[in-house]
Amino acid sequence: MKHILSIIILAGTMLIVGFSCLSSKKARTEAPDEKNPQVQTIVPDTFILPRIPEIMKDPEERAKYLVMHYWDRFDFADRNLIQRPEITEQAFVDYINILGYVPKENVDVSVVYTLQKAEIDTMMYVHFTELFEKYLYDPNSPFRNEEYYLPVLQEVVSSPLLTEERRSRYGFQQEMSRQNRVGESANDFTYTVSAGQSFRLYDLKSEYTLLMFTNPGCSTCAAVTERLRESKELKDALALNSPTRTMLTILALSPDSDPEEWKAPLSEIPAQWVYAYDKSGEITKKRLYDIKAFPTLYLLNKDKKVILKDTSIEAIESFFSVR
DSSP states (O other): OOEEEEEEEEOOOOEEEESSSSSOOOOOOOOOOSSSSTOOOTTTTOOOOOOTTOOOHHHHHHHHHHHHHHHSSOTOHHHHHHOTTTTHHHHHHHHHHHGGGHHHHHHHHHHHHHHHHHTTSHHHHHHHHHHHHHHHHHHTTTTTTHHHHHHHHHHHHTTSSSSSHHHHHHHHHHHHHHHTTTTBEEEEOOEEESSOOEEEGGGOOOOOEEEEOTTTTTTHHHHHHHHHHHHHHHHHHHHHHHTOOOOOOEEEEOOOOOOOHTTTTGGGGGGSSSEEEESSOOOHHHTTTTSSSSSSSEHHHETBBEEEOOOHHHHHHHHHHHO
């Protein structure tokens, strides 16, 4: 079940409504302290949103204030809250949603500040690093966002509060997350097609390249292949291909270097696609792409710069629907 958060930040009103498979409990607000409305005390055994100063009228400024003060009233010293996902994890899910309402630079500062607040207790710090990993890095998370996760990794890879094993894992994630970022050039590699010929990714002359890392015998890959095959937006883009112009190339690539396994689903791949495998295994050996799960989708432009990284069918269709 996907988490849904609706945020309305008006000049004098803020309404947050959160729904989650984790809990139906909502974050509460508390009446201001009449003597000092700016004081925001920690409230035990619950989660309460911060009070945004009434003097702030601009919606963007109110959103920025919220992401920086979101955890002000949360008791990071209370280890019991680790075992209360209806409080802590629910609040974290809503927090991740709110980050989308502020500029990236504010996100970076906010996530680091959140971790710094959690440093008051080692177990709570570990818990929050795990929550960031679960929601921003896990391939099954609907909130997956490596750009938001990178400042977290920058903070935790050298944290003395974590074991060497954890720091090593986060160091690997940092290395892989820095690869093929949106707006940067995708890593080049050699692929081999059924006729035995080998080509480089950068040799493809195409306005757009949809790169799909797939795996023989993967039922999810077969389902995604069928959805892409039936996509109106992709059909329309492929229809623009001609002898003088290649609007879109779909390259379905298996990083596995076993040609016999790779050939098995050959008949299921649409004829308009390029179906290939990594004969030398360089993608895996050189860690050229962070393939957390199959399939993994990338959209590249004509210069092989990344437009969409580890993306969804819906995002790809949305991109081509306005072309």
